[in-house]
Amino acid sequence: MTHDVKEIFLGETPPAPAALAAKVRTLAPSMTRSMQRVAEAVAGDPAGCAALTVTGLAELTGTSEATVVRTARLLGYPGYRDLRLALAGLAAQQQSGRAPAVTADIAVDDPIGDVVAKLAYDEQQTLADTAAALDTVQLAAAVSSLAAARRIDIYGHAASCLVGQDLAQKLLRIGLIAHAHGDPHLAITNAVQLRAKDVAIAITHSGSTGDVIEPLRVAFERGATTIAITGRPDGPVAQYADHVLTTSTARESELRPAAMSSRTSQLLVVDCLFVGVAQRTYETAAPALAASYEALAHRHTPRAGHGR
Structure with missing residues (x-):
């Protein structure tokens, strides 16, 4: 028995707001640089981007409306409107404390206590992101x-x-x-x-x-x-x-x-x-x-x- 090689379709089920940041981290390395700018913007400031039209986000990131829409689809959303709704949900979660802000990277001169705290936070976030995105x-x-x-x-x-x-x-x-x-x-x-x-x-x-x-x-x-x-x-x-x-x-x-x-x-x-x-x-x-x-x-x- 042999299999037919399958064509991959992304975004059949839009990810929940909590999974958006994880999706960005997972897919960003395979995106074009212009799409990365869009992805980084929405992950970094979900509340601000949720308030923008597709034209506004394109202007903010120095890209085109088509790039914004392509990025939304690659992240698993049918269109930009669906992405905006997810961004609004993510912003609400962050404000309520259920989606903590990203901490700083580990620095060479960090005290060992800070290293433990940062690693623990990153490990927890990785587990939460994986659980949220797992099909x-x-x-x-x-x-x-x-x-x-x-x-x-x-x-x-x-x-x-x-x-x-x-x-x-x-x-x-x-x-x-x-x-x-x-x-x-x-x-x-x-x-x-x-x-x-x-x-x-x-x-x-x-x-x-x-x-x-x-x-x-x-x-x-x-x-x-x-x-x-x-x-x-x-x-x-x-x-x-x-x-x-x-x-x-x-x-x-x-x-x-x-x-x-x-x-x-x-x-x-x-x-x-x-x-x-x-x-x-x-x-x-x-x-x-x-x-x-x-x-x-x-x-x-x-x-x-x-x-x-």
Whole structure:
């Protein structure tokens, strides 16, 4: 069985106001510079932009009305009027304190207490943004596929590979056959063996990591159900994914690279997948999990002089 490569349609369901800032952070890197100016303006001053007509926002950002409309559509809104309504809602949330203002980046001379506070805020915001933007229909479909899978392969590179390993060990503990592959050659070798009833998961924040996309493509063409966990739902990885789970990311800085901020949102999605699968397979998952706990509890510790 093979799949037809799907064309990607963005914005079928307009995001809620709370998800607007997350959407901007996720898609801004793939926008043109003029569209980025529009996106940055609406995220930075939702109340002010909500009061502007399409012409006014175009003048404010030094762009055209067409660019404003294209930006609104890329962010998931049918038109500028819908974006203005979302901006008004976001502004109201900020005024009520339910959508806190963005804090400053971490500076080289920040006291360690400020570093902790800023990182904690960014982590919390990343989790909130990911939860707000996560498509629960796609998530439920991915969970169903995993719960019924004969075998699960997970592909990731660098920090994303660590997230893949976390998911694999969780699934193994509830009795599923799951393996994480960080080596691209081994990943492709395994992907060739996949068939219908198998599941392949690609984890890539950029959505364009070749070493992750290639094994997913092979799995896709072999008939396996494919899932992409990515911060770029419009990236190349999505064309080989049956289900796309979008992650958010906090603002990057010199001292907080993408690998740190993306990992937080990826781990949330991984935990959602695991809990969903455990719920679906509870009758077998619960005994398997209990058995793994018991085995670890009875694991013999080294005697004195036999290891450290």
